[in-house]
Amino acid sequence: MAVVISHSHADHWAGIRGVVDEKDVVSGKIKVIAPTGFMEHAVAENIYAGNAMNRRMFMQYGVLLPADPYGHVDQAIGKGVAAGTVGLLAPNVTITEHIQEMTIDGVKMIFQDTPDTEAPCEMNTYFPDMKAFWAAENITATIHNIYTLRGAMVRDALNWSKNINEALYLFGQEAEVMFASHSWPRWGNERVQEVMKDQRDTYAHLNNGVLHLVNQGVTINEIHNEYKVPKSLQNSWAARSYHGDIGNNSRGVVNRYLGHWDGNPANLIPLSPYESSALFVEMMGGAKPIITKGRELYNKGEYLHAIEILNKLAYGNPGNQEGKELLADCYEQMGYQQESTSLRNAFLAGAFELRNGIPAGASPKSSGPDLIKAMGTGLWLDFLGIRMVSEKAKDLEFSINLITPDNGEKYLIELSNSTLNNIEGFNDENADLTITINRTDLDLVMMGVKTLDKMIADGTAKTSGDVSIIEKLKSTLIHFDLRFEILPGTVPVGEQQLNRNPFQQDMPAVIGAE
Numbered sequence: 001m002a003v004v005i006s007h008s009h010a011d012h013w014a015g016i017r018g019v020v021d022e023k024d025v026v027s028g029k030i031k032v033i034a035p036t037g038f039m040e041h042a043v044a045e046n047i048y049a050g051n052a053m054n055r056r057m058f059m060q061y062g063v064l065l066p067a068d069p070y071g072h073v074d075q076a077i078g079k080g081v082a083a084g085t086v087g088l089l090a091p092n093v094t095i096t097e098h099i100q101e102m103t104i105d106g107v108k109m110i111f112q113d114t115p116d117t118e119a120p121c122e123m124n125t126y127f128p129d130m131k132a133f134w135a136a137e138n139i140t141a142t143i144h145n146i147y148t149l150r151g152a153m154v155r156d157a158l159n160w161s162k163n164i165n166e167a168l169y170l171f172g173q174e175a176e177v178m179f180a181s182h183s184w185p186r187w188g189n190e191r192v193q194e195v196m197k198d199q200r201d202t203y204a205h206l207n208n209g210v211l212h213l214v215n216q217g218v219t220i221n222e223i224h225n226e227y228k229v230p231k232s233l234q235n236s237w238a239a240r241s242y243h244g245d246i247g248n249n250s251r252g253v254v255n256r257y258l259g260h261w262d263g264n265p266a267n268l269i270p271l272s273p274y275e276s277s278a279l280f281v282e283m284m285g286g287a288k289p290i291i292t293k294g295r296e297l298y299n300k301g302e303y304l305h306a307i308e309i310l311n312k313l314a315y316g317n318p319g320n321q322e323g324k325e326l327l328a329d330c331y332e333q334m335g336y337q338q339e340s341t342s343l344r345n346a347f348l349a350g351a352f353e354l355r356n357g358i359p360a361g362a363s364p365k366s367s368g369p370d371l372i373k374a375m376g377t378g379l380w381l382d383f384l385g386i387r388m389v390s391e392k393a394k395d396l397e398f399s400i401n402l403i404t405p406d407n408g409e410k411y412l413i414e415l416s417n418s419t420l421n422n423i424e425g426f427n428d429e430n431a432d433l434t435i436t437i438n439r440t441d442l443d444l445v446m447m448g449v450k451t452l453d454k455m456i457a458d459g460t461a462k463t464s465g466d467v468s469i470i471e472k473l474k475s476t477l478i479h480f481d482l483r484f485e486i487l488p489g490t491v492p493v494g495e496q497q498l499n500r501n502p503f504q505q506d507m508p509a510v511i512g513a514e
């Protein structure tokens with residue numbers, strides 16, 4: 001028996017404990033097969049910017065919207081997200097070759113490693129005896145996200161297309177059925193090839209067509225209004241934008257190659273929205289004429305134009321609820337017009353937050369034990385550096401040896417210039433403090449089950465040197481609040497309960513039908 005994990009996104013592995021017993025995986029009785037780099041990418045993609053990604057999922061997936069025709073109706077390639085604890089088991093078979101064959105219980109499989117496509121770590125699988133091609137999440141019934149609104153590194157559209165092309169010639173010439181990890185199967189070789197070609201061409205055309213315009217001066221601020229998908233692809237159901245939208249995908253391609261700057265010095269040091277908008281509102285004669293003009297544009301259906309000026313009012317005068325209500329009405333109409341569920345959800349979520357603010361009392365999820373165990377010590381230390389408040393660390397300078405004997409790792413941690421560094425494989429004999437703790441015990445600290453202080457007190461962790469450094473380090477760390485403001489004047493009242501221990505690891509962003 002075996003479980004094949006196609007890629008590193010959580011909606012493709014987090015339920016594994018529901019289908020296999022951990023002891024059967026550890027003993028090797030059941031093979032868990034995954035592509036190279038699976039464990040690292042399963043955890044790493046969503047740590048550093050995790051709180052922002054979780055917050056932005058409120059927008060992309062309309063987390064707060066009621067499930068009804070005017071609210072949340074879909075998440076494109078998944079109807080919703082399963083509740084429950086995220087489970088993760090380490091694979092006991094890793095696919096290391098680009099093309100690799102394996103037979104399990106008489107079922108022959110050919111794996112095609114496709115890194116840097118829909119996920120940093122992903123593979124397709126072909127079952128030659130059944131002429132069945134499993135396209136992982138590389139080919140679904142829609143165009144996917146090159147840029148995903150919740151936030152992720154911009155994906156490589158051309159590489160994605162080339163991997164589909166390779167699959168087309170490795171397997172697509174004889175496949176009689178193609179299925180993916182989302183959406184429905186395609187039957188018959190002619191149909192399989194048609195869908196594969198349309199998907200191949202859409203991603204390649206996105207890359208090439210956008211860069212064709214970029215090389216003639218079209219910028220990241222205009223590309224979504226200029227780039228056009230060829231008519232023949234627009235007429236293909238498999239190439240429609242139910243999930244990723246062409247506009248933001250095209251901006252993603254520009255961002256991947258050129259970054260955010262459009263080449264105009266006016267945009268080199270732009271004012272922040274609150275500052276810029278206050279000036280605009282003053283120059284436009286205050287709230288009244290903006291609302292009058294905004295309503296006129298709204299009534300004519302020119303929602304984007306109305307949004308342009310009402311957004312200025314919202315930032316320039318965040319207390320003006322009438323302006324925000326009208327802006328919300330515009331967002332709502334824009335949401336209803338979108339083909340992409342991500343755009344629809346984002347517009348409707350924006351309207352919701354402008355009208356209601358951000359609900360108070362939402363408590364953050366804590367990390368599941370499997371994710372904490374799978375998270376490298378270096379990654380955890382990196383994130384401590386991200387959680388550090390520079391100002392609080394400005395007068396501190398120290399070095400710590402961290403030794404975890406059970407996994408044979410050691411780290412040198414240094415604080416200097418308000419920056420927390422770590423390097424694996426090194427210790428400094430002159431370090432101010434040495435902490436020796438098994439990684440399995442450190443897991444409990446990261447999970448928030450036990451504090452490091454307690455472990456030192458009861459001897460689970462051993463120290464030598466200046467232990468007061470631990471208090472100093474703790475005093476510089478904060479936990480991020482999930483409910484930060486995105487739209488002006490929507491910040492929730494009341495404090496969020498963040499009584500987690502300073503070394504506890506926050507929940508990585510892992511939900512979503514990605």
Ligand SMILES: [Zn+2]
Nearest residue numbers: 011137513514
């Ligand atoms: Zn998925």
